[in-house]
Amino acid sequence: MQENIIPEGTRDLLGDECSVREELIKNVKSVFTKWGYDEVITPTVEYYNTFHYKTQSLKEEEMYKFFDSKGRILVLRPDMTVPIARVVATKLKDHKTPIRLRYESNVYRVNESLGGKRNEYTDCGVELIGLDSNSSDLEILITALEVLKVANVEEYKLEIGDINFFNSAINTLGVKEEEKIRLAELIEKKSLKALEDFLEQLDIEEDKKQFFKRLPWLFGGKSILEECKSLTFNEGMNASLKYLEDSYNKLERLGFGGFITLDLGMVPRLDYYTGIIFRGYVQGVGNTVLSGGRYDNLIKVFGRDEKAIGFSINIDCLIQLVKHESVSHENKFAITFNKDNETLAMTKALEIIENGGMVKMFPSEEVNKVIVAGKGEKNGN
Template sequence: MKKKNILPEGTRDLILDECIVKRAIERDIDDIFYKWGYKEIITPTVEFYETFNHDSQTLKEEDMYKFFDNRGRILVLRPDMTIPIARAVETKFKDESLPIKLRYNSNVFRVHASLGGKRNEYTDCGVELIGLEDKKSDLEVLVLALEALEKLGLSDFKLEIGNIGFFEGVFKTLNISKESKEIIAQYIEDKNLKNLEDYLDEIDIKDEYKEFFNKLPWLFGDRSILEEAKVLAFNEELKANLEYLENLYSELDILGYGNKVTFDLGMVPRLNYYTGIIFRGYGEGVGNTVLRGGRYDNLITIGEEYIPAIGFSLDINSVIENVKTSEKINTIDKSCKIYYSSKYRIEAIRKSEQLRQEGKIVELIPDDSVNEIKVLL
């Protein structure tokens, strides 16, 4: 194969019906966000490297597509949408009243390991609710996430909720290095139980902390897992985080979503700007996570004040092959074909214009075997 016909790793072409399905999903999801009062924002595909390279998040340098501009400054293809929106809010929304509700539909770019099977370019469709504390906004965003998952048309889906506070709350009384904390977090997130146990034996911490960390990866499942976790909650902050999750579940259950919600208290995302609830959406038959989100109260500043926020994004590309494809295509495909010989070219164009005004999609097909124009609806 000629090199000019080879795509970079982690990318692919979408063609024909795939494009129809993708655009239909995007319209459906965007319509939900619009009806909830979220305004659209479009940020540049290219950002300065420094925007993503500071202590409030842990996107690794090698995970980003980097290049230089003509002045030698390092630029990146945006690997995330939350951080560019935070930048935009700090610079463009300083005089806006809170809350600010924003929605987006944008491509993002991440470099994944070769042969890992993950895409390096994908479309994120998401929202950010900025300016309201957890008790005033978490429920709204969780319900919006559930509505979006439902709208995808997957045969089944679940929203898995965690609380980074249940992990972070331990470090109020445990003093270890940042490096050790990150290693523990990664082992818990990956549910790498053997390496976690071995590492905890290597560092000097009390047995109650070891027990907590070793059991944390197992704390996932339905609502009953919150009861099990209470045994491990040895300080007031841990207890408060569990109580908050219980209250959220009760409200979601009243709204009819109880059977769609599970919990994972060992959820510790790589992006460490999260400060409260975190959540992920999964669909039956979809190998990758469909939806990711959480609360980030220490990322956006206006003046000297931190502004609370919460948001999520849907990975549109991950579900293209799993939604009810024929249903998506049939609801959009109103096309018809007009066959015509060269003698009737003008009449064919006039007829096609008439049909388009009626809302049809019209394809003109030259065919000298027909004596006039032939319309197939």
């Protein structure tokens, strides 16, 4: 094996990419701070049971696993919401709600080979704990939109759904749990032919089969809600549509209507989300760059029953899209010197840095004095 090859799903960042990453993180964290979120840092390494036995929200094969000196299974954290739920239920168990936490962390996920997704990436996110949907969903949605805005991309959209729309539809039909999970997977992936074939195997009424065949297509602007209303068959589904409509109207009044779409066929992680769910997309990136939702049942598995909602943005997805000018230095200097005037060169460098400038030093035996060049760098370095 060649020692200069890095593992699949990882990457090196160099030069401008590091500057762009730093600027992105700073801008995102600035939004979180302005909305009153406090930073939390959790270990890179967690116990496997924290993610597997308590939540079942991630598949075993998606986690990097290894052993400690006592034979216990450890993992590189594949998610940040679960560790924060653990912290809220333990270290913050006596804190009054609402609790607002933010983070910036690398997470590690074993994705499908050649699937185009990173196995290591930087997540910046927030979690709002202790408030119900009527008190916190709008705040989180606006915060997500503000984050997409400061990411300095050309065009972005926030796609919103509600997991209860699907759950209210399927829970009245008496299907098995494994059938429910399989149906959700096919709808989520919009695997239309496989979905049609699977529905034919289910012992449900024909009109219900037609509804689930239509569900992957129920996305678009506010007008899609009218079509959805004609397809519902219980009060739970109607309640979900009413909530989405109210949320859309509030965002529209606040000036965000042009950045919102709705997707009733969004059904990820049935055992995790409990209400509104959303994803952020930007022009030029095929994958989701931001995702989140309400998860009212997660924290209580760690011993504290609190409602919660949050989201995270994948910084690495955006690096190639952000213009490098946004992180350029106005006061950039190159100082060329020889060993005889090194002290003088360093004095000038410190003066420039103290005044907010940036310096690169170039030792050279070809000069006999200190040469300071402003807003440019020698030899293009």
